[in-house]
Amino acid sequence: MSEVLNALFLALLVILAGAAVRVRDLVGAVLILSAYGLTMSLVWAGMGAVDVAFTEAVVGAGASTVFFLATLLRTLPREQPRERRARPATLVGVLLLGGLLLLAIHEFPAWSDPASPASLHVSPRYLRDGYRETGAPNIVTAVLADYRAYDTLIETVVIFTAGVACWLLLPRRDP
Amino acid sequence: MTEFLAYAVERYTYWAYVALMLIGFYAMIAHGNLLKKLIGMNIFQTAIxxxxxxxxAKRGATLPIIPPEAGELVVAPPHFMNPLPHALMLTAIVVMVGTLGVALAVLIKIHRTYRTFEEDVILRQT
Amino acid sequence: MLLDHLPALLAVVPLVAALALPLAGAVRPRLVYPLAVGAGAVTAVLSLLTLERVLTRGVMRYHVGGWPPPWGIELVVDHLSAFVALTVSGLVALALLYAGPAVRSGTAGSPSPFFALALLYLASLMGIVVAGDLFNLFVFLEVASIASYALVASGGGRALMAAFRYILLGTVGASFYLLGVGHLYLLTGTLNMADLSQRLPELGASRVLLVAVGFLVIGLGIKMALVPLHGWLPDAYTYAPPAVTALIAPVTTKVAAYALARVLFSVLGAPAALAGIPLMSVLAWAGGAAILVGGVLAIRQNDLRRLLAYSSVSQVGYIALGIGLANRPALAGAYLHILNHAMMKGCLFFAAGAVAARLGGSALTDLRLMHRRMPVTTACIVVAALSMIGIPPAGGFFSKWYLLVGALEAGHTLLAGVIVGGGLLAAAYMFKVLEHACLARPDAAGHASDESPGGRAEAPAAMLIPLVALSVGIVAVGIWSAPIVSGVLWFAAAAGLE
Incomplete structure (x- = not known):
């Protein structure tokens, strides 16, 4: 049953993504993107990645939508986007990307195999010893805040950098 | 034909991210409207x-949370999800929104200067 | 011992300075510039100490937080890392000093965010150079990217579309890199570079590995602006404020090239593990194509900065060519070129900014008779031009020499010809620049050619000092090429080939 639900959600994702790209009204497209983000977070929650799911719900579906809408409200674009034109380089790029991805999928281990290399190396220690070594029952927290805390530090630096970037680019007063 | 269908169904969870990545990538590169390009960028990144x-993913595994009451019980890794990609993807989402924020700031400035989000109109003005 | 923490300090010092800058700026605005330059200088000194340590004690491995790899994040500093770190921090320190007049005159945005972003940029480049973990590299790569997107966009006007295009292409590049890392993770379960290098050979030929390599190379290729993935570079370097181009042009593509070399050699164990895939040949030929395409396009430009931008595309080709040839002399040449190009292109972009500030524009015609008005700047351009063309004792000659030796050793006489051809192309476009700068020519309004408009207008000291320092450095590196190669780069080149 959950497999069917999973498949339905994935199909919904693709439909929403296509719609967000094709809808001509920009505000509508942004709101569809928001729905896409929410559906994505449901898919991830269904896969067991709850931390990632609620981060996406807050950041992807929530904050990103707010940023988009804020941009649209500040700029109030009048015209609707026109149809796009495909240059040959675009098709080459798309084919290349799709080709590489599909080529790899052919040799993937079966989905959700508990004996895949990713499940056998590195992560078992996090699970086995994580609570004992770090004191965090949530092992994702243990990884983020302890084992790989350096990454998390730089992740906050990313936000800081983006903030300073906006400070540089956007004047406090509209000219 | 049936082999191909069986093959396709067996790997159905992967087709989703391929489709999404291609949709997002195509929108980023081919669409003429700058905001739509950013929407495409968002889709592309979430697909990754x-x-x-x-x-x-791990079949039959539960959330990687070890309840404190477990005490000295030995934790069997195959029963728990792999926490490492979750942690990495949390960072990736943050990076994604950081880039989006800067891109939107640039977009606001572009609109102030050129009064449009259409790429070809802007290129004609420069 | 503080020195034990050098690998981490290289990124942390500029990071802390970047965090302190806005606070300092709010309290005492005049502190911002000295603080920024000071942080750059301290980082450069630290990287010098790091290089010295690596030379005397060997490779440094640092486990962040005490967690052993592959469970924790590892920082690794070997000969190549230390060399690139010193190059980058030195160039950025000079660029920070150089940016003073531009920031003061308001052409580069307000001081606090500009210098904060510049220091964040430096911190992230240092982070990339010492990274021993593929995902850690990605996060630092994104910090560097975001900082440079914003810095480029601060130019306003045409810089905005250039920055937007840069954002799109840069994100594709970083995302491809991440996809590559993901496929490698799928195969091995680890992100640590040393761990991967041990596990990948056991897997043998695998389509997933092939795809991972493809994504990594394309992603980093975009970041280093390797033809045909260079589309973002010309506009970004041309329209960004001169102080920004001076900051990012010497180092952005080099760090990406370093990352490519690091991934190819220290992780993938090329060329051995990539059996059956002519990846290194493709890379070498792409480099050759870049040399020619960039050079030809540079000759056709009438704007100094755009000319230099295409020249950068061309020069990155030399580095890619060396990496693709993958033998010791070629790699030594490629790595030496990282230093040489950073210095000579830095010198040229610094000069271009000085010209824009003093003579009012960046079209080649604006250089008219600059040798009378800005003699020192002109002399620096001449030195850099000698290096670009490859005339000893300027450094550029030596990196091309090693590349030539490497190409011939590998039996690629055609590529050797391309290297020589590139030098001729560089001569053509540098002569174009020097012709405008030094030879008398009537201007568009037909004024007599020996009237120089206005009097002496040499660049301000803050711009002149880095210019002169780089010119001297170009020659010094040229003269001392042999010890640099035998003492540092020979080991750096060997490290990947075992």
């Missing part, structure tokens, strides 16, 4: 996150 989570 879906990829990471798809390849690290």
């Amino acid at each position: 996150i879906l990829f990471f989570l798809s390849i690290s």
Whole structure:
């Protein structure tokens, strides 16, 4: 049953993504993107990645939508986007990307195999010893805040950098 | 034909991220409206996150939270999800929104200067 | 011992300075510039100490937080890392000093965010150079990217579309890199470079590995602006404020090239593990194509900065060519070129900014008779031009020499010809620049050619000092090429080939 639900959600994702790209009204497209983000977070929650799911719900579906809408409200674009034109380089790029991805999928281990290399190396220690070594029952927290805390530090630096970037680019007063 | 269908169904969870990545990538490169390009960018990046989570899924496993009451019980890794990609993808989402924020700031400035989001109109003005 | 923490300090010092800058700026605005330059200088000194340590004690491995790899994040500093770190921090320190007049005159945005972003940029480049973990590299790569997107966009006007295009292409590049890392993770379960290098050979030929390599190379290729993935570079370097181009042009593509070399050699164990895939040949030929395409396009430009931008595309080709040839002399040449190009292109972009500030524009015609008005700047351009063309004792000659030796050793006489051809192309476009700068020519309004408009207008000291320092450095590196190669780069080149 959950497999069917999973498949339905994935199909919904693709439909929403296509719609967000094709809808001509920009505000509508942004709101569809928001729905896409929410559906994505449901898919991830269904896969067991709850931390990632609620981060996406807050950041992807929530904050990103707010940023988009804020941009649209500040700029109030009048015209609707026109149809796009495909240059040959675009098709080459798309084919290349799709080709590489599909080529790899052919040799993937079966989905959700508990004996895949990713499940056998590195992560078992996090699970086995994580609570004992770090004191965090949530092992994702243990990884983020302890084992790989350096990454998390730089992740906050990313936000800081983006903030300073906006400070540089956007004047406090509209000219 | 039936072999191909069986093949396709067996790997159905992967087709989703391929489709999404291609939709997002195409929108980023081919669409003429700058805001739509950013929407495409968002879709492209979330598709990559879906990829990471798809390849690290584990059948029958539960959330990687070890309840404190477990005490001295030995934790069997195969029963728990792989926490590493989750942590990485949290960072990736943050990076994604950081880039989006800067891109939107640039977009606001572009609109102030050129009064449009259409790429070809802007290029004609420069 | 503080020195034990050098690998981490290289990124942390500029990071802390970047965090302190806005606070300092709010309290005492005049502190911002000295603080920024000071942080750059301290980082450069630290990287010098790091290089010295690596030379005397060997490779440094640092486990962040005490967690052993592959469970924790590892920082690795070997000969190549230390060399690139010193190059980058030195160039950025000079660029920070150089940016003073531009920031003061308001052409580069307000001081606090500009210098904060510049220091964040430096911190992230240092982070990339010492990274021993593929995902850690990605996060630092994104910090560097975001900082440079914003810095480029601060130019306003045409810089905005250039920055937007840069954002799109840069995100594709970083995302491809992440996809590559993901496929490698799928195969091995680890992100640590040393761990991967041990596990990948056991897997043998695998389509997933092939795809991972493809994504990594394309992603980093975009970041280093390797033809045909260079589309973002010309506009970004041309329209960004001169102080920004001076900051990012010497180092952005080099760090990406370093990352490519690091991934190819220290992780993938090329060329051995990539059996059956002519990846290194493709890379070498792409480099050759870049040399020619960039050079030809540079000759056709009438704007100094755009000319230099295409020249950068061309020069990155030399580095890619060396990496693709993958033998010791070629790699030594490629790595030496990282230093040489950073210095000579830095010198040229610094000069271009000085010209824009003093003579009012960046079209080649604006250089008219600059040798009378800005003699020192002109002399620096001449030195850099000698290096670009490859005339000893300027450094550029030596990196091309090693590349030539490497190409011939590998039996690629055609590529050797391309290297020589590139030098001729560089001669053509540098002569174009020097012709405008030094030879008398009537201007568009037909004024007599020996009237120089206005009097002496040499660049301000803050711009002149880095210019002169780089010119001297170009020659010094040229003269000392042999010890640099035998003492540092020979080991750096060997490290990947075992």
